[in-house]
Amino acid sequence: MSVPNIPSKINSYNVYNDAERLIGVGDEVTLPDFEALAETISGAGILGELDDPTVGHFSNMEMEIPFRLLDNEATDMLDMTRAVQLTLRAAQQTLSVEGNTEFRQLRVVVRGKSATLAMGSVQSGNPMDTSVTLNMSYILIEVDGNSLVELDKLNPTFKINGVDLMQRVREMT
Numbered sequence: 001m002s003v004p005n006i007p008s009k010i011n012s013y014n015v016y017n018d019a020e021r022l023i024g025v026g027d028e029v030t031l032p033d034f035e036a037l038a039e040t041i042s043g044a045g046i047l048g049e050l051d052d053p054t055v056g057h058f059s060n061m062e063m064e065i066p067f068r069l070l071d072n073e074a075t076d077m078l079d080m081t082r083a084v085q086l087t088l089r090a091a092q093q094t095l096s097v098e099g100n101t102e103f104r105q106l107r108v109v110v111r112g113k114s115a116t117l118a119m120g121s122v123q124s125g126n127p128m129d130t131s132v133t134l135n136m137s138y139i140l141i142e143v144d145g146n147s148l149v150e151l152d153k154l155n156p157t158f159k160i161n162g163v164d165l166m167q168r169v170r171e172m173t
Helices: 072-078 167-172
Strands: 006-017 036-042 049-058 061-067 084-095 101-118 130-143 146-152 157-160
Touching (some): 049 157, 072 130
Antiparallel strands (some): 006 084, 036 049, 061 130, 130 146, 146 157
8 A cells, every 4th residue: 555645735737718827817826615505403302403505505615816007908807797717726745755756736626607807906016916706606626637626506416526427416317
């Protein structure tokens, strides 16, 4: 049995829009949280209350894309008639049990529509700290080509480690 590498850090990353690297992106992109929609159940046989998540259903997911300056890379995303698709590619740095540094690929694909354009501020010698916030309808997270999580809100699909948890539901409806 092989011992897995110890995850260490993101060594480097880039953001791509339609296969073209965005060059104005800021230092850090925060990935969205998965917050399951749930209903509280109570009654006979249950001690008190229990929140029961609805499989595959999540609250609105937002992702903020920071830009150093306000330019067409940010304003192009403001076109609300079309979805924005972004791909984040990162090199994850890991340590082997021998102490060797090794790398694996992280790929995150997101799709959504613009919700907010924060234009930032103007000050001599400083970035503007512009950002675009997307309301996401799709996210795929892969490590070394293996799908960890895929959620497609518009084509009801929710996969964990390649297993579609919504398949039986789609067959019944």
